[in-house]
Amino acid sequence: MQLVVTGSVATDHVMTFPGRFSEQLLPDQLHSVSLSFLVDSLQVRHSGTAANIAVGLGRLGLTPRLVAAVGADFEDYAIWLERNGVDIKGIHVEPDSCTARFLVTTDFDQNQIASFYPGAMSRARDIDLNRLLDVSEPGGLVVITQDDPQAMLRHTRACRARGTAFAAVPSQQLARLNRGSIEDLVCGADFLFTNSHERALLLRRSGWSEQTVLERVGVWVTTLGTAGVRVDSLGAPPLCVPAVSVAQVADPTGVGDAFRAGFLAAIAWGLDYSAAAQLGCAMAAGALESTGAQDYRADARTLLDRLSLTYGRSAATRVAPFLPGTDTAYGSEPVSPTKPADTPETSVSSSDTAPPPTSESRPPSHDPQCPQRLLLIERDFLIPVLRRAPGAWFARPTSCPGWTVRDLLAHCAAALTRIAEDRLHDFSPQDNQQDILDRKDCSIEEIVDELEAGCAKAGPAIAAADGQLDVIALGEWVHAGDVRAAFGITPAYATEGTDDALALLATCSRVRETPLLTARLPDRELQLGTWLPDQRKRAGLTTDADNLVRLYTGRPADEGLYSLVGAAPADLVIYK
Template structure:
C-alpha cells in the first residue's frame, strides 16, 4: 500500500516552561493578555505534521511520498528523511522563502502555547498532486494534513476528481478554515482525524451534527490524549481504545502525528479498526517519551510487540476491518 502525505514541513523550536501556563491566565484579564515565559530549555528539531507522519511510516518500513513546500534550507532535513526511506520527490523548494517555523512552549501538564510561521508553505498550492504521484504509480491513500488552505482544498479536489482514497486531517488549520472549506475537505474522506478539541470545533464551524459527519466519512478517529482514542463509523457503536502507558511523558509535540503513522501502517497491513488505533497509541507512546517529533526509533516488528504487550495478541470484538 503506497501512502502519500501532504501538509506542513517545519523547523520546531520547542521550549519548556517549569510553571503551569494555566496559572498565568487571569480570568478577569483575558481581554488584554501580556505574558512572557522564562523557559528552562530550547530544542531545535525537524518537524511539521506531514514530515512527522512520513517519518513514522518510514520507520515502520513504508516508503511514503511526502508532498509539501519548503525553503532551500530544507536540504539537510530532506537528505535525512530520504536516507530513512521517505520519498521526497514531491517536495517543492521555494526560491524566496524559508521553511516554515513552529515555536512552542510546553508546561509540565502538557499544556502548550504555540505560533506557526508558514514561510514556504504558502506555496504548497502550487504543487500538482497528480504530477507528484505519477512517477511512483499513484497512491492507495493520500493523507491531507494541515497545510496552506488553498493547498488542502486543491489536493482534496484532485483526490475526489480522480477517485483516490484520502484521509482528512485538518488539525491546526481548523482555526483558519471557514465552515464551507472544512465541509469540502471532510466530505467523502475515507478517514477523518481530529483530537478532542478539534472534534468539537469541526462540528461548530461546519454546522453539521455528529451524525452528519459520520454519514460523510468512512471512519472518524478522535485522539483523546491520555484517555486514548475513539473510532466511529455510521451505524456502529463507538470503539474506545485506551492509551498505552509510558514511564515518562517527556514531550507531547508530534504525538498525534505518531499516532497517525501507527494507525496508517496498521491500516495498510489490513488490520481492523481496533488494532489500527492500538498501533497508533503504541507508536504515540514511543514518541511521547522523546523530545522532538522525529527522534523516536522503532521498527514494524517492535511496534507489533509493543502493541501486543499492551493490548494482547487479538483484536477485541468490534475491531472489524475498516
C-alpha cells in the same frame, strides 16, 4: 499501496527561560511592552504534521511520498527524511524563502510565548498533486494534513476529481476554516482524523451532527488522550481502543501524528480498524515517552511488546509479519509477560499446588531504608508537579471516596508529620477526616510545604520502626498515585520508586494475609501473599506494575490489562 502525505514541514525552535514571564511585566507599562530574555537552552527539532506522519510510516517499513513546500534551508532536513524512509520527490523548494518555523520560549511556570512563521508553506497552493501521483499504482491513499488552507482545498479537489482515496487531517486549521471550506475538505474522505477538541470544534463550526459527519466520510477516527481512541463508521457501533500506558510522559508534541502513522500503516497492510488503532496507540506511546515529534523509537521489538502487554499476544502476532526486522512469527523468542487473551487458566503451573516451602511463607529480609528511599523519590517527583499545577486541579475528585486532591494532600501531610513527631493515632476514618479539617484554613502552598518536609522527616522514624510503619510509607506512595490519576498523569501507580514500592507491597501482602500468588510482570516475577488455610493452589496474576498496585490497593484496574487465576480481585486488597 501508494501512500502520499501532504502538508506542513517545519522546524521547532524550543527555548527555556529560567525565570517567570510575569515578573518581567510591569503593570503600568503594559501599553508599551519590549521584552528580551536570556534563555538557558535552545533545541531545534524537526516537525510539521506531514513530515511527522511520513517519518512514522517510514520507520514502519513503508515509503510514503511527502508533498510539501519548503525553503532553501531544507538540505539537512531532506537527509533526515530520506534516512527515515521518506520519498521526497514531491517536495517543492522555494529558493527565496525559509522552511516554516515555530519559535517558543517556556518559563519556569510552563507559560509560553510563541510565534509561527509559515515561510515557504504559503506557496504549497502552487503544487499540482496530479503530477505527483503514480497513475501506474492504483489503490493508493493521499493523506491531506494541515497546510496552507488553499493547498489543502486544492489537494482535496484533485483527489475527488481523480477518484483517489484520501484522508482528511485538518487539525489546527479547523479554527480558521469557514463552514464551506470544512465541507469541501471533509466530504468524501475515506478517513477523517481529529482529536477530541477538534471533533467538538468541527461539529460546532460545520453545524453538523455526528450522524451527518458519518454520512459524509467513510471512517471517523478520534484520539482521546489517555482514554485511547474511538473509531466511528456509519451503521456500526463505535470501536473504542484503550491507550498504551507509558513509563513517563516526556513531551506530547507529535503524539497524534505518531498515532496516525501507525493507524495508516496498518490500513496499508490490509489489517482491520481494531489492529490499526492498536498499532497507532503503540506508536503514540513511544512518541509520548520521547522529546521531539520525530525522535521516538519504533523498532519491532518495542512495538510488539507494547501491543502484547496492552492488548494481548494475538494483537502483536497480527502485526509482526509486517514490521521490518521480524523475520519469523512473533512468539519464537521469549517476550515480556502480558495479559494473554488466548492463554487458558492452566497457565498457573501444576507444581503450584504442592505444599509451599517454609521459606516461602517467611517475609524476605527487611530493608529499613526502603520506605525512606521511596518517600524521597516520591517527594522529588510529585512536589514539582504540585507547585506547577493550576489551582483548580486541587478540587478534582480522587479514587478516595469524598476526597478531593486537596483533602488527600492534607491527609498525607498530616500522617507524615505525626510519624516524624511521634504523635501517631489509629488512622481511622474519623481521625483522618479530623486531620483534614484541621488544615481547612491552610493554603495549598502551606499543605505542599508540610508534605515536602514530612517526606524527608518521616523516613528515619519509619526506618527505626523495624517494618511496623512500612505499610504507611507504601500508602503515601499510593496516595501520590491517586493524585497523578486525578491530574491525568499515566501510569499513575508506576514511577521511579516502583522497585521499592513493590518490595514493600510483597511484605505487606504477607502481613495482611492475602492469598499466595505469583505475579508476572513484563520485567520481573514476584511472590506475594501467604498460604491461607483454605487455599488449594497458588494464584497467578499476569499484568503490569501499574495495574498490580491498583489491584492490591483497591484502585480501579483495567480488566483488559490483567489475567487473574485462582483468586478474586477483592481477595488481594491490603487496605480494608
